[in-house]
Amino acid sequence: MANFVGSNAMFQLVLxxxxxxxxxxxxxxxxxxxxxxxxxxxxxxxxxxxGGKQAGSRVIQLTVGDTVVRVVPTRGMAILEASRNGVRFGWDSPVKEVVHPSFINQEASGGIGWLDGFNEMLVRCGYQWAGHPGQDGxxxxxxxxxxxNTPADxxxxxxxxxxxxxxxLRGRVDEKRFKFTNFELHTVLSLTPDEPYLLVEDTLTNKGSYPREYQAIYHNNFAQPILEEGAxxxxxxxxxSPFNDYAASGLKDWSEMPAPTADxxxxxxNIRPLSDADGLSYALMQNAQGNQAIEVCYSTDTLPVLTVWKNTDTLEQGYVVGIEPGTSFAYNRAYQRPLGLVPTIEAGESKQFIVRFGLFTDEQEVAESRLRIEELQAxxxxxxxSKPVVVLD
Incomplete structure (x- = not known):
């Protein structure tokens, strides 16, 4: 059906x-x-x-100009992957299927069953909690x-x-539990034929009668061709700061990417980023040549910290780097309250999370983004x- 919004003609279809x-x-x-x-x-x-564990999953493919983006409404409106001018943005997980949530047991293996479906470019973590498994009280x-692992409504x-x-593409995903959580997430993904950007604008609303804690991490994952030795x-x-003692051993070259490395x-x-006058911060991962890159731009008003997940293991294990703005780092929620990283959303209140992906496929786009970051750092x-902000048990 075709609708008209204001003075602009708009095609609209409920999928x-x-x-x-x-x-x-x-x-x-x-x-x-x-x-x-x-x-x-x-x-x-x-x-x-x-077929297999992806039976029942849906994938929506948007081809807009030179950009192709694949969205999975069955898995919380995740972005499976994107490409622009033939350059792919995403990664190759050992998980090859778009696993339907009905096949995921999140409590498996001590609470890491979430990994059984993990293979997307954009994965939303939250919103009642995010981070590592374990006890919180x-x-x-x-x-x-x-x-x-919640299908869109x-x-x-x-x-x-x-x-x-x-x-x-608009979506609504509910996270509700009797007596505990009454959250509605409204997601908006948009792009135009002539721009290199994917814009994600999410709004989380507490539909309940009481204030609730919440957390959000936008787990954005990228590999070849951007990720390579010299990226x-x-x-x-x-x-x-490093997340743990093992990461402390790699602090010197935290921003330099190796080839796939066994073991x-x-x-x-953990990063507390600088932001510009508009409250935006940026992270750019460029390839070795500097002519392809992914830029993650985000609003630090509601996503004040950044986690860098450097998983440069073998290709078969999953060679990938995560660029993850969030309300919180990736520690279990119990460790983050003392850091002031477990915010509260009031009854009836809404919080907006803005993440924009720059899919850069030429040297000029990459150089302009890099200059913007260098000017902020200056x-x-x-x-x-060299010490983690949390002492893990």
Missing amino acids: LSQKQQVDVANLSLNAELMGLPKEIPVQVEQTCLV DEFLTLHGRIQ EVILEVEQVPPYRVT RLHVPVAEL FDEMVF QTSPQIS
């Missing part, structure tokens, strides 16, 4: 609605079917997956919360029928601690 009992299932739309001039490079496809918390496609022909991460750092496992680094020298 999924629990309330309206709508499920479009397999779908393919070209520009003309959405009311755009046929020469505008916009196409939308939805596929219902079959009387409550056992599984790895990284529940939202990633609603998915709506919107396409502007006039320039800039912005394509928007480098650029971050404007106010404070930097490397993972090193994690304002102050980073404070680097």
